[in-house]
Amino acid sequence: MFDDDPVRALLSARGVAQHVVAGGLDGLVLRWEAVAAEVEQGYEFSPEDWCNDLDARLLLHLAKEVAAANEWARVAARVDRADERLRQTTLAKPECVYGAAAAAADGLTAEEHWWYWRWPAASDAGD
Numbered sequence: 001m002f003d004d005d006p007v008r009a010l011l012s013a014r015g016v017a018q019h020v021v022a023g024g025l026d027g028l029v030l031r032w033e034a035v036a037a038e039v040e041q042g043y044e045f046s047p048e049d050w051c052n053d054l055d056a057r058l059l060l061h062l063a064k065e066v067a068a069a070n071e072w073a074r075v076a077a078r079v080d081r082a083d084e085r086l087r088q089t090t091l092a093k094p095e096c097v098y099g100a101a102a103a104a105a106d107g108l109t110a111e112e113h114w115w116y117w118r119w120p121a122a123s124d125a126g127d
Contacts, residue, residue, distance in 0.1 A: 006066040011059065025063055029075045029082075031056045036085040043120035050120070051097055057083075057115045083115075090118035 007028075011021040020027060035053045043050065060079060064072050096103035096116045103109075103116065110117045 006068070007063045007071070010062060010066050014059075014062075016059065020059075025067055025071055025075060028056065028060045028063055029078050032060055032079065033082045036082040036089070039086055039089045039120045039122075042122040047097075054097060054115050054118075058113065061113070086115065086118065089121055091121050093117050093119050 005024060007025045008021050011024070020031075023030070035056060038045075038053075045053075094117075096108055096110070096113075097119070098106070098108070098116065108116055
């Protein structure tokens with residue numbers, strides 16, 4: 001069904017919501033940019049919402065691995081800008097938001113999956 005779009009095929013295989021699959025790589029980038037904007041404005045969502053938003057960045061990370069080089073190159077600067085915005089408006093935490101055991105079980109590392117070790121600086125959720 002998504003043979004011509006490896007990102008949509010990945011998203012479908014991971015069982016994400018159909019609207020996320022339909023959005024493909026561009027939809028993932030738009031969502032990550034929206035998360036960065038929400039954090040800049042003062043994140044007002046729950047810790048569970050924060051984890052879901054960070055999972056959107058994981059999907060981008062995985063999409064980079066399967067996307068055609070020209071497709072990733074088309075969005076890479078936007079992802080980098082959103083990443084930088086998020087780094088500037090979040091605080092580093094010593095532990096993964098899912099906890100050390102979950103991070104180890106899922107193979108998450110602070111170096112490769114840095115976003116899971118961040119928390120919104122302007123937030124009442126979970127501090």
